Amino acid sequence: MTSSPRKRNTWQREAVRDALGANDGFVSAQGLHATLRESGSPIGLATVYRALADLAVEGEADSLQSLDGESLFRACTPGQHHHHLICRSCGLTVEIEADAVERWAQSVASEHGFTQPRHVVDVFGLCAACSALPGDGG
């Protein structure tokens, strides 16, 4: 509870923020690191992890667990609670707001005597383009 530890502005943080913003869907820390390196940045992997964790805490990035357990990140509008509709083939992501779901989560928790409910709500599917492709239609 001391004064907030001063945070410094480094080109690495900027690079991560930019790279995140330049991406449509969710990306892994490793993937983002690879992308950055390919674009000539000598940024380190650990730094990417740290920057992403910070962005997530500050509310500038959303994070979720991919189906195989790795953390994925995506730039998002700060301070706004929302969920995601994600194409599991191409990664296309749509932010969705759903007051109904918020209220549902709240009420379900209350009904069972639970307090301080937090919820994980994400929808994975195949976007229109990917649905049209053969091989994924099964």
Next chain:
Amino acid sequence: MTSSPRKRNTWQREAVRDALGANDGFVSAQGLHATLRESGSPIGLATVYRALADLAVEGEADSLQSLDGESLFRACTPGQHHHHLICRSCGLTVEIEADAVERWAQSVASEHGFTQPRHVVDVFGLCAACSALPGDGG
């Protein structure tokens, strides 16, 4: 859709199924393995992982990702789609059915041209008992 490779009945699978059923909340593969070993079973870790994965595929177990990335499992009623309300302090878990959420997920996907929607919906909170405890009330 080839012929299902014949599946054999081993005491190991039974043991995992039983141990899972004897547990109230979600458990990790490692935790379940430890429990089994403590109760005298010489079952191997890899086998526990395989059995749990199979149970999950067959619909006899639900799985979710814990907050720190590990997979947790829990016995559930087969063939029935449901979600969970989980106490993040004591692990108490309540199965919840929510047609409204199912329909919502389906419609949100459709609205955006997504097909084959699957969703992750879990609510984490503090159960009544844990809510009453000091220290978690913050």
Next chain:
DNA sequence: TGTACTATTGATAACGAATCTCATTACCGT
């Protein structure tokens, strides 16, 4: 019941994501 076939098992190696270490770097207030 015996036997052949082969799925299953399990100790351990391998893998991979994420974190930690710590000397070095470089941001920032002065």
Next chain:
DNA sequence: ACGGTAATGAGATTCGTTATCAATAGTACA
């Protein structure tokens, strides 16, 4: 420019999970 110190990053480390592969044991069939 200088000094204090947060941030960096290469590599080591941790830890959950999966692959390897010889040995085992379940199952069908005679």
